[in-house]
Amino acid sequence: xxxxxxxxxxxxxxxxxxxxxxxxxxxxxxxxxxxxxxxxxxxxxxxxxxxxxxxxxxxxxxxxxxxxxxxxxxxxxxxxxxxxxxxxxxxxxxxxxxxxxxxxxxxxxxxxxxxxxxxxxxxxxxxxxxxxxxxxxxxxxxxxxxxxxxxxxxxxxxxxxxxxxxxxxxxxxxxxxxxxxxxxxxxxxxxxxxxxxxxxxxxxxxxxxxxxxxxxxxxxxxxxxxxxxxxxxxxxxxxxxxxxxxxxxxxxxxxxxxxxxxxxxxxxxxxxxxxxxxxxxxxxxxxxxxxxxxxxxxxxxxxxxxx
Amino acid sequence: xxxxxxxxxxxxxxxxxxxxxxxxxxxxxxxxxxxxxxxxxxxxxxxxxxxxxxxxxxxxxxxxxxxxxxxxxxxxxxxxxxxxxxxxxxxxxxxxxxxxxxxxxxxxxxxxxxxxxxxxxxxxxxxxxxxxxxxxxxxxxxxxxxxxxxxxxxxxxxxxxxxxxxxxxxxxxxxxxxxxxxxxxxxxxxxxxxxxxxxxxxxxxxxxxxxxxxxxxxxxxxxxxxxxxxxxxxxxxxxxxxxxxxxxxxxxxxxxxxxxxxxxxxxxxxxxxxxxxxxxxxxxxxxxxxxxxxxxxxxxxxxxxxxxxxxxxxxxxxx
Numbered sequence: 082x083x084x085x086x087x088x089x090x091x092x093x094x095x096x097x098x099x100x101x102x103x104x105x106x107x108x109x110x111x112x113x114x115x116x117x118x119x120x121x122x123x124x125x126x127x128x129x130x131x132x133x134x135x136x137x138x139x140x141x142x143x144x145x146x147x148x149x150x151x152x153x154x155x156x157x158x159x160x161x162x163x164x165x166x167x168x169x170x171x172x173x174x175x176x177x178x179x180x181x182x183x184x185x186x187x188x189x190x191x192x193x194x195x196x197x198x199x200x201x202x203x204x205x206x207x208x209x210x211x212x213x214x215x216x217x218x219x220x221x222x223x224x225x226x227x228x229x230x231x232x233x234x235x236x237x238x239x240x241x242x243x244x245x246x247x248x249x250x251x252x253x254x255x256x257x258x259x260x261x262x263x264x265x266x267x268x269x270x271x272x273x274x275x276x277x278x279x280x281x282x283x284x285x286x287x288x289x290x291x292x293x294x295x296x297x298x299x300x301x302x303x304x305x306x307x308x309x310x311x312x313x314x315x316x317x318x319x320x321x322x323x324x325x326x327x328x329x330x331x332x333x334x335x336x337x338x339x340x341x342x343x344x345x346x347x348x349x350x351x352x353x354x355x356x357x358x359x360x361x362x363x364x365x366x367x368x369x370x371x372x373x374x375x376x377x378x379x380x381x382x383x384x385x386x387x388x
Numbered sequence: 389x390x391x392x393x394x395x396x397x398x399x400x401x402x403x404x405x406x407x408x409x410x411x412x413x414x415x416x417x418x419x420x421x422x423x424x425x426x427x428x429x430x431x432x433x434x435x436x437x438x439x440x441x442x443x444x445x446x447x448x449x450x451x452x453x454x455x456x457x458x459x460x461x462x463x464x465x466x467x468x469x470x471x472x473x474x475x476x477x478x479x480x481x482x483x484x485x486x487x488x489x490x491x492x493x494x495x496x497x498x499x500x501x502x503x504x505x506x507x508x509x510x511x512x513x514x515x516x517x518x519x520x521x522x523x524x525x526x527x528x529x530x531x532x533x534x535x536x537x538x539x540x541x542x543x544x545x546x547x548x549x550x551x552x553x554x555x556x557x558x559x560x561x562x563x564x565x566x567x568x569x570x571x572x573x574x575x576x577x578x579x580x581x582x583x584x585x586x587x588x589x590x591x592x593x594x595x596x597x598x599x600x601x602x603x604x605x606x607x608x609x610x611x612x613x614x615x616x617x618x619x620x621x622x623x624x625x626x627x628x629x630x631x632x633x634x635x636x637x638x639x640x641x642x643x644x645x646x647x648x649x650x651x652x653x654x655x656x657x658x659x660x661x662x663x664x665x666x667x668x669x670x671x672x673x674x675x676x677x678x679x680x681x682x683x684x685x686x687x688x689x690x691x692x693x694x695x696x697x698x699x700x701x702x703x704x705x706x707x
Contacts, residue, residue: 233687235646240412240680243668244419320535327537327650328665340537347541347654351549358545361538369533 119381126377129370143183151184152335160353170355181337192322193315203261208268226262234259271303305382316371339364405688412684468678479678490659500583509594531588540581564656578655597629
């Protein structure tokens with residue numbers, strides 16, 4: 082990430098004097114190394130990061146190996162609790178809960194990261210353009226954003242899933258449809274503030290094209306808040322998917338999702354509480370880890386911001 | 389309070405709400421008819437029998453024809469049609485009854501959210517940096533970082549299953565709903581599960597703004613006048629500390645309405661949310677349309693209510 086910021090003194094701070102050719106900004110004082118140093122001091126964020134790395138590892142391992150196939154029924158007695166052969170027990174059809182959790186981690190990560198990639202792809206250009214050019218385009222965008230904010234996200238997502246049909250791609254599309262506004266609004270605000278700064282004016286007066294100004298100067302300077310926003314967006318999307326799958330309109334069986342596993346477990350809460358406990362714990366830990374990491378990143382990237 | 393301007397504002401908002409409801413129901417109506425699947429499929433009907441039922445629901449007419457009669461029925465008579473699965477059951481009374489159930493749970497949850505959240509926030513602020521503060525702050529972190537259905541599930545596990553086993557069935561939470569409206573004994577746990585995440589947010593906000601307010605000069609003046617501490621806290625401090633809490637009232641109410649979908653399904657409450665999930669699984673598309681229409685109306689009215697509450701609470705706001 083640091084390599085993409087090669088021009089002098091990025092980030093918040095006193096407006097930089099326009100760099101004269103030949104003078105390099107001291108590398109060790111860059112925003113990113115500062116942020117990294119602050120992030121390392123935040124224990125909770127580090128623990129969360131370690132957990133998330135482990136989660137990604139588990140999801141990758143599940144690509145090549147799970148203890149049992151996630152869809153094989155009857156590998157253990159239905160509803161049987163944790164044992165040596167099935168660490169997290171078995172579900173209603175005698176499927177191995179651990180294997181299903183591992184595959185569920187893939188689903189959650191795909192949804193969480195996939196939606197944020199799309200949200201970035203949609204929200205960043207819209208925010209940049211409407212903030213930079215303002216005028217009619219900005220008015221139209223602001224109107225659309227307000228309309229989207231007026232309708233509850235769960236309702237929008239449910240209508241979309243109902244009309245498009247439940248599949249992983251459509252879940253991601255439905256979540257993006259309810260989340261892109263946050264990113265567009267953030268980037269628009271950043272752009273509005275940055276476009277008045279001297280270094281942008283300098284770039285403009287030295288003949289830089291709008292595309293160069295937007296993607297070469299404004300975007301790198303607002304990367305901090307964008308990264309923080311995207312980090313918080315991941316758990317929101319994972320939770321959303323769990324919600325939809327819990328209701329039965331998300332990921333369809335036999336593909337496991339932590340949300341649908343919890344829903345299955347709820348039906349058997351008296352006789353097999355492990356069926357609902359393990360997916361709930363996995364989901365809660367993951368959401369908390371992303372939230373703590375987001376908190377840490379926000380503090381690291383923008384130390385002056387009041388919490 | 390009810391000036392002419394406010395009345396005009398309410399009128400405008402009601403028009404917008406009606407418009408939104410019509411747009412939502414139209415989108416769902418037109419969209420849903422494109423879907424594959426058939427509520428009548430399970431009944432293995434053939435020939436004239438099938439044709440008769442299709443005709444009964446008007447499903448043999450062109451889509452545009454169906455749509456105009458649906459819309460005119462909705463506008464002129466508030467008629468949402470008839471259930472596809474439970475033949476002969478009109479949807480409008482059904483949805484209205486379920487709406488009152490959902491609203492009941494939602495209002496209880498709102499009471500929990502505001503009452504519990506503010507109490508915890510004030511206590512944490514007054515006892516700042518003591519163990520009370522730390523316990524309350526940690527609890528609220530758990531509250532807003534755990535999804536509501538996980539909290540609900542664990543509450544169910546504790547109160548309905550483990551408590552039952554522990555006390556040999558003498559004391560436990562009975563899942564489900566016996567009458568048309570739940571009793572207090574049936575409603576407190578779902579309302580708590582629904583309100584707790586938002587109560588955590590309210591508690592955090594109240595604590596922060598109380599801490600700011602109780603350091604101000606007018607509080608010192610009140611103390612110097614010799615007022616009792618409870619009077620200072622409730623009459624002077626809390627009033628001003630309320631303002632940031634009020635600003636999140638809108639998102640809060642929407643969160644409680646949408647969160648209710650999950651909670652109703654977990655606790656078996658016969659409200660709109662439960663109907664929604666059931667009707668989608670049954671492919672009872674007429675009810676799905678009705679539930680969406682009801683939700684759009686509910687959310688519109690709730691938003692209007694919140695905006696009017698602002699006028700009552702903060703005299704500076706005028707419409």
